[in-house]
Amino acid sequence: MINAVGREIPDEILEITGxxxxxxxxxxxxxxxxKIGPTIRPVMNNQKxxxxxxxxxxxxxxEAHDGMxxxxxxxFRDGDLIVNMVMKEIHDMGLKDITIxxxxxxxxxxxxxxxxxxxxxxxxxxxxxxxxxxxxxSQGKLKKLAIMRSHGGxxxxxxxxxxxxxxxxxGAPTSDDYGNLRGIGGKADCxxxxxxxxxxxxxxxxxxxxxxxxxYPNFPAHIAQTKVxxxxxxxxxxxPSKIASGAAKPTTDQRKLLMAQYCTDVVVNTxxxxxxxxxxxxxxGASIASxxxxxxxxxxxxxxxxxxxGGLTKAMCQLLDDGMARxxxxxxxxxxxxxxxxxxxxxxxxxxxxxxxxxxxxxxxNKLDYVVLASLEVDVHFNCNVVVGSDGMxxxxxxxxxxxxxxxxxAIVICPLMQGRIPAICTDVTTVTTPGESIDVVVTxxxxxxxPARPDILEALKAADCVPLKTxxxxxxxxxxxxxxxxxxxxxxxVVGIIExxxxxxxxxxxxxxxx
Amino acid sequence: MKILKSAVAGTLESSDCMVTVEPxxxxxxxDLESAVIxxxxxxxxxxxxxTLGRLGVRNAKVxxxxxxALDCTIKARVECACMRASEHxxxxxxxxxxx
Numbered sequence: 001m002i003n004a005v006g007r008e009i010p011d012e013i014l015e016i017t018g019x020x021x022x023x024x025x026x027x028x029x030x031x032x033x034x035k036i037g038p039t040i041r042p043v044m045n046n047q048k049x050x051x052x053x054x055x056x057x058x059x060x061x062x063e064a065h066d067g068m069x070x071x072x073x074x075x076f077r078d079g080d081l082i083v084n085m086v087m088k089e090i091h092d093m094g095l096k097d098i099t100i101x102x103x104x105x106x107x108x109x110x111x112x113x114x115x116x117x118x119x120x121x122x123x124x125x126x127x128x129x130x131x132x133x134x135x136x137x138s139q140g141k142l143k144k145l146a147i148m149r150s151h152g153g154x155x156x157x158x159x160x161x162x163x164x165x166x167x168x169x170x171g172a173p174t175s176d177d178y179g180n181l182r183g184i185g186g187k188a189d190c191x192x193x194x195x196x197x198x199x200x201x202x203x204x205x206x207x208x209x210x211x212x213x214x215x216y217p218n219f220p221a222h223i224a225q226t227k228v229x230x231x232x233x234x235x236x237x238x239x240p241s242k243i244a245s246g247a248a249k250p251t252t253d254q255r256k257l258l259m260a261q262y263c264t265d266v267v268v269n270t271x272x273x274x275x276x277x278x279x280x281x282x283x284x285g286a287s288i289a290s291x292x293x294x295x296x297x298x299x300x301x302x303x304x305x306x307x308x309x310g311g312l313t314k315a316m317c318q319l320l321d322d323g324m325a326r327x328x329x330x331x332x333x334x335x336x337x338x339x340x341x342x343x344x345x346x347x348x349x350x351x352x353x354x355x356x357x358x359x360x361x362x363x364x365x366n367k368l369d370y371v372v373l374a375s376l377e378v379d380v381h382f383n384c385n386v387v388v389g390s391d392g393m394x395x396x397x398x399x400x401x402x403x404x405x406x407x408x409x410x411a412i413v414i415c416p417l418m419q420g421r422i423p424a425i426c427t428d429v430t431t432v433t434t435p436g437e438s439i440d441v442v443v444t445x446x447x448x449x450x451x452p453a454r455p456d457i458l459e460a461l462k463a464a465d466c467v468p469l470k471t472x473x474x475x476x477x478x479x480x481x482x483x484x485x486x487x488x489x490x491x492x493x494x495v496v497g498i499i500e501x502x503x504x505x506x507x508x509x510x511x512x513x514x515x516x
Numbered sequence: 517m518k519i520l521k522s523a524v525a526g527t528l529e530s531s532d533c534m535v536t537v538e539p540x541x542x543x544x545x546x547d548l549e550s551a552v553i554x555x556x557x558x559x560x561x562x563x564x565x566x567t568l569g570r571l572g573v574r575n576a577k578v579x580x581x582x583x584x585a586l587d588c589t590i591k592a593r594v595e596c597a598c599m600r601a602s603e604h605x606x607x608x609x610x611x612x613x614x615x
Contacts, residue, residue, distance in 0.1 A: 391554045420531050420584030421552050483586060486555035516553065 005383055005432045007508045013495055014506070017145065022507040025406050025437055033359060036161030038204045041229065051177050052230045055089040055209070059167070061230060062205035064090065067097045068166040069123070071203060073196035074104035075171070075332065076188060079242030082171040082209055084111050085234065091120045099123030099144070101165055103154060103195040103352070104397050107131035108242070116141050125163055127151055128387050128397025137496055138393045140512040146394075146497035148387055148433070148510075151195065151331070152356025152363060152403035153502045158202040159359065162504055168203035170196045170223060171237045175210040179228025180221035183349070184342060186212030188238030191333035191342050193222045197351040200227035211237045222349060244336045251285030255445045259414050260289035262443045262467045263372055268297050269464035270457055272369035272409055276306035276326075280365075280404055281372040283313055283334045286414045290372060291315040298324050309355065309364055310371075310400065317341035329364055331355045331400075356403035358502040365400070365407025373401055375413045377429040380472045382436030382451050384413060385429035387499060390422045392489040392513045394497065398433050402502050405438035410457060417444040423479035423486065425449075425472065430489065432508040433499050446470070446478050490514040519576040523600035526585075526593040533582040533590055535597040540577040544568055550582035563587045567594040576601075 003009050003021035014021065043050075052058045070090070072083045083102065088111070090098060098121050105112075105124070110132040115121045117136070122143035127150060129137065137146045149157060157163040172193065173186035183193040188211060200206050200223045208223075208231045217225075251257065263286065267273055279294075281287045292315060298304065305325035308316045312330050314337035319325040321344065328347045333339045341347050356363050365371075375384040376396060384405070389395040405411040415424045425444060440457055442449045447470035450458040461469060470478075491511035501507040519539045526534040533550075550560060560582055567590070568576065578594070585593070599608050 391552070421556060421586060422584070484556065484559055486552075487558060489554045516557075 003505070003507065005381070005435050005507060007432055009506045009509060010495060013145070013498060013509055017498065017506070020505045022435065022501045022505040025435065027505065028359060028503040033160060035159045038202050040204065049177070050179055050229065050231045052232050055086055055232055055234070056093070058207045058230045058232050059089060059093065062167045062207060064093065064095060064167065066095055069099040069101050069164060071101040071165040071168040071199045072103070073170060073193065073199065074102065074106065075183065075190040075193060075195060076238035076243050078106055078108050079188070079239035080106070080108050080171070081236055081238055082169055083109050086169050087112055087115060087121070091115050096120060097122045099125065101125040101163055103127060103151065104399070105129045105133055109133055119143065125149065126397070127154065127399055129394055130396065134394035138510070138513045140492070140494055140496050142496065145495065146510070147500060148398055148497060149500040150356065150398040150402045150502055151352050151400045152358050152365070153500050153504065155198045155353040155357035156359045156502070156504060158198050159353070159357070160504065165199060165203035167205045167207060168196070168199035169207050169209055170199060172208045172210045172223070174212045174214050174218055175208045175231050176214055176216040176218040177231060178216055179208050179225045179231050180216070180218040181208050181223040181228065182218055183222050184339070186210065187236070188240055188243060189339055190238070190243055191339035192330050192349045194331040194349060194355065195352045197223055198353055205229050207232060209234055209237055211235060244334065244339070251289055253285060255416060256286040257289055258445050259416065259443050260286045260293055262448055263290040263412055263414055264293040264297065265466040266412055266441055266443065266448060266461065267294060267370055269466045270410055270460050273303065275303055277303070277369045278307050278309070278367060279305055279370045280308065280310040280368055280408070281316070282374055283311060284374050284414070287372050287374070288313060288315045295319055295324060309368065310404070312338040312341070314338065317347070320344055320347060329355070356400050358403070363403070363407065365404050368404060368408035370410050370412065371404040371408040373405060373411065373413050375415045375424070377424055377426055378413055378415055378439070378442050379426050379429040380476055382439040382442065382472065383429050383432040384434040384439060385431050387433045388431040388510055390430055390486070390489070392430060392491060394510060402434040402438065405434050406502060410440050411438055412441045412443060413439055414443045417446045417475060417479045418483055421483045423476070423483050425475045425479050426486070427476060431499060431510055435501070435507060442472060442475070444475055446475060449475050517572045517598060517602045519573060519598065519601045520603060521601055523597050525596035525600060528581060528583060530583050531585055531589070533580055533585040533593050535593045536579040537597040537601040538577040540575045543575060544573070545577045547579045548582065549580070552582070552584050559587070560590060563590050564594055567591045568598070571595065571598050573598055
């Protein structure tokens with residue numbers, strides 16, 4: 001069946017997954033739904049200790065079994081040691097047919113590939129995968145369909161019961177012996193536990209793993225003792241220097257600085273840039289530079305940000321410290337400055353569901369004026385692809401891209417016209433991960449294109465005469481005139497993964513890469 | 517143009533390609549590694565063979581490691597490697613087949 005972004009979703013895939021094809025952004029708005037809760041074991045006995053000696057004991061006590069689903073969070077980013085530690089134990093116990101439901105998987109998790117090959121891991125649900133696991137999935141090594149869903153989408157899938165987690169493993173920088181968990185302090189300080197909070201609410205069993213046991217009560221707890229079954233103390237849960245791997249050096253790349261300037265020009269010349277505006281941006285060089293340009297103009301015009309949200313960086317925290325932003329809402333910290341900034345009383349932690357779950361009573365992303373995003377590819381329908389490389393290999397993650405793009409009044413994608421020889425502005429993206437109806441403005445180094453669905457933005461930018469305006473087709477044509485029109489990448493018929501839209505419908509499928 | 521010895525042109529930097537040309541006796545034996553082979557493999561092959569044809573190279577082993585070079589770069593690197601490998605030894609006769 002052809003879905004609302006023109007992608008063929010094979011009937012067989014709809015049948016296996018029980019999901020519907022994507023029908024447009026507001027398909028499930030105001031549609032009644034029931035939340036599903038976990039099956040838990042109450043702790044009434046006041047003699048019971050939650051401490052276990054090691055991961056193996058935790059797995060046994062949590063009734064680990066073939067075919068179960070285990071979950072993880074990615075706040076330790078490239079420094080994460082938890083996933084490999086737990087999966088090695090599961091592998092050594094000889095368990096098979098395990099599904100991993102992670103908030104994201106990255107380069108640190110390459111040791112999982114042999115476990116995919118030997119049938120220990122047969123399912124992966126994640127916001128995306130980078131590195132060797134992405135290649136393994138694209139090569140068809142994973143037995144079941146990989147499911148890629150956004151941060152908000154993952155919360156939705158756990159609350160509706162589409163995904164059910166048997167055991168959640170939550171790496172906690174600090175914990176007490178009764179499972180009060182905090183994201184801050186300890187040896188592997190990641191600041192927040194926002195993505196893991198939903199696991200505490202929806203997994204049957206919940207195991208905290210920490211390398212810093214503190215006296216009871218570890219308060220204020222980010223995940224409460226009432227959600228945690230067992231606490232396991234290990235030597236190390238993360239490599240601190242790799243946790244803040246998003247730490248960006250100020251860019252000197254003229255192309256990025258130009259795009260940053262265009263992006264800021266778009267923001268300050270559209271109607272939502274006024275006292276109390278809200279803003280989310282990313283961690284790339286152009287995003288950070290554009291935040292700095294924006295700060296200058298905010299000072300000049302005495303305009304303050306009402307709130308900033310998202311994965312946070314030094315540049316955003318600077319706005320808070322300087323009194324240019326009233327409040328920051330934090331789901332993830334990309335650098336150590338952001339972790340340290342949590343001391344500021346106006347820098348608040350929020351759970352992933354509050355941030356972006358499309359099927360609650362209104363997430364924070366709905367209140368966004370601007371979001372500045374990146375993309376591997378954008379096509380002439382404004383569809384974005386942030387998961388599958390132009391060579392057909394799975395290589396990225398949705399993160400909050402589809403959530404914030406839909407929520408924001410003005411969603412801006414910064415994307416160089418070409419990445420090496422690859423035209424980033426193209427006729428059709430390899431895989432649709434964020435629908436074009438969510439994307440309002442595309443900023444490239446060769447000009448700025450506004451989605452024709454947003455004549456209001458186009459008028460504002462024309463009136464301001466601030467950026468070189470092009471149509472998206474013109475941008476694509478410039479790219480193709482320089483690099484040549486690319487051949488279509490060839491795939492096998494077999495579908496290896498699905499891309500879920502925020503609401504759980506299927507927006508696209510990923511097929512197995514053809515060997516050459 | 518006759519390929520008399522092996523010669524190299526280009527680098528492994530992004531958006532460049534490294535071309536190695538060696539004497540051969542079996543027509544053009546072209547071997548390509550490319551970061552963009554799935555999208556531009558055919559085009560790179562076409563540009564390389566055209567360039568060799570224009571230079572009058574009939575027999576050679578050509579190995580290319582491409583890092584996303586544009587057609588103009590590929591042409592220039594192939595021309596340069598062939599000139600270095602031929603009797604011209606890099607003393608280029610501009611305005612002839614080198615355009």
